[in-house]
Amino acid sequence: MAEERASCWRRRAKIVATIGPASWSPPVLDQLIAAGVDVFRVNAAHNSPEERRPIVADLRAAADRAGRPIAILQDLASWKPRTGPLEGDSFRLIRDTRVRIVPGSEPLSPERLSIDDAELVAQLRPGHRILISDGLIELVVESRAGDELIARVLRGGQIRGRQGVAVPGVLGRPFRLSERDRADIAFAAEHELEYIGVSFVTGPDDLRSVRAILRECGGRARLVAKIERPEALAAIREIARESDAVMVARGDLGVQLPPEEVPIAQKRIIRVARAFGIPSIIATQMLESMTTQPIPTRAEVSDVANAVLEGADALMLSAETATGQYPVEAVEMMHRIIVATEQQLTPAPVPEEEEPTTIAATIARTATDLARRWRAVRTIVAITRSGFTAREVARERPVAPIVAVTCDPMVARQLSLVWGIVPLALPSFAETSEELIEQAAGAARASGLVRGGDHAVFITSLRYFPEPGHADTLHLRQL
Structure with a gap:
């Protein structure tokens, strides 16, 4: 337990690990948390709510055994064209061969590929490029015969069932929530999941529609906008x-x-997220080669390090931990890269044109400046009910580590995604400001995150406010 806390203390950028067949057994989950996972991601596109219930229960149990707040991020399936299912082993498409493309979900074969979006297939014309599996496989449409297409393989590769399909230049469907998405939102509310990943966002109204359904269900999950389309960018x-x-x-x-x-x-996306004070997650192919080999390429190591230097809050592993052969090693490697990078260099500063807009933001910037100018300050302790104050401190990327003390366990788990924050949950808050600061100091000492004699800056509020953003007190003291 103490070693895990020390590990979290040294690393500021967080690690998100996708759960799948390679990693959802309890022993592997324990190893992943010990290796450094802060957030578990569950992709609703690959399982039903009934199948997800025991997975979520296992994730919660693993976090309890580790004694650490671990968040769960559930991605909504939303609309994404996919190839049909595959009966039997995967097969390889060979360059310059021809293959038929048909609408529907019939089983795949080397001569015939199905795509489950009939509207998309109907739009395709000669010259359109069809990209499968994040673009690893590329086809070009040569002709049409009724509902079927003839395509030539430009870039071959291994075909598996239910792989994602994209057609550059062809406008996708407008964002809309399916009944399955609504059921997954209700599931997130029922199980108090911390984050919902909203796929294929096109604009702010898409997020408002998800939030409205979430509130109807009584959920408190925070929404992650997945930037996947040019319209979103x-x-x-x-x-x-x-x-x-x-x-x-x-x-x-x-x-x-x-x-x-x-x-x-x-x-650009990281910079905008920093300006608005919200976490950013970098995803896809960060350590892709570790799905099949125990060490990454040097280019992948540089990719992870550069994301850290750009100021990303979290870095995500996908296939590496969901279906890869070395899920624990991938997390350990990502942890090592992040720590080595952060020890030598600092992330990009917050955009200068963004000025604090709340008292809490001003207090957070002042605390960061104080910790930067006076190195005797070892810790910034943010006492927070909603997590807002702690996120404002993290936005400034202080040199001193951030301890976020809250009385809401769900807020503590949500803060596990945010750069530099070590969250602590208390059963309740003391009634007076002085008692609250002493309570937070005692909790930080008891956790092993700080030592007696260290100087710390405390951020809190003199009065209770139900809305976030009302921290108004900065207190410097020796622990």
């Missing part, structure tokens, strides 16, 4: 204003944009 500031976090979903975004534009888009 064009409206990134409006989306960031409405969301609680953003994900740079480089798999789908990377097949809609030219590859050389993806790094610039990533930097």
Whole structure:
């Protein structure tokens, strides 16, 4: 337990691990948390609510055994064209061979591929490119015969069932929630999941529609806008204003944009998230080679390090931990890369043009400046009910570690996604400001996160406010 806390203390950027057949057994979950996982991701596209219930129960049990607040991020399936199912082993498409493309969900074969979106297939014309599995496989349409297409394989690869399909230049369906999505939102509310990933967002109204359903269900999950489409990138500031976090979903975004534009888009999304004070997650192919080998490529190591330097809050592993052969090793490697990078270099500063807009933001910036100028300050302790004050401190990327003390266990778990924050949950808060600061100091000492004699800056409020953003007190003391 003490070693895990020390590990969290050293690392500021957080690790999100996708759960799948390679990792959802309790022994592996325990190893993943010990290796450094802060958030578990469950993709609703690959399981039903009934199948998800025992998975969520196992995730909660693993977090309880570790004694750490661990968040769960559930992605909504939403609309995404996919190939049909595959009966038997995967097969390989060979370059320059021809294959028939048909609408529907019939089983795949080397001569015939189905795509489960008939509307999309109907739009395709000769010259359109069809990208499968995040663009690893590329086909070009040569002709049409009724509902069927003839396509040539430009870039071959291994075909598996239910792989994602994208067609650059063909406008996708407008965002809409299916009955399955509504059931998954209700599931998140019922199980008090901390985050919902909203797939294929096109604008802020999409997030409002999800939030309305979530509130009807009584849920408190925070919404992660997955930036996967050019329309979302064009409206990134409006989306960031409405969301609680953003994900740079480089798999789908990377097949809609030219590859050389993806790094610039990533930097832009991170910068906007920092400006709005919400977490950013970098996803897809971060350590992709570790799905089949025990060490990453040097390019992948540089990719992870650069995301840290750009100021991302969290880095996500997908296939590496869901279906890969080395899920625990992938988390351990990502932890090592992040720690090594953070020990040598600092992330990008908050955008200068963004001024604090609340008292809490001003207090957070003042605390960060104090800790930066006076190195005797070892810790910033944010006492928070909603998590807002702690996120405002993290937005400033202080040198001193951040301890967030709250009396809401769900808020503590939500803060496990945010850069630099070590969350602590108390049963309740003391009644007076002085007692509250002493209570928070005692909790931080008891957890082993700080030592007696250290100096710390405390941020709290003199009065109780039901709305976030009302921290008004900065207190410097020796523990």
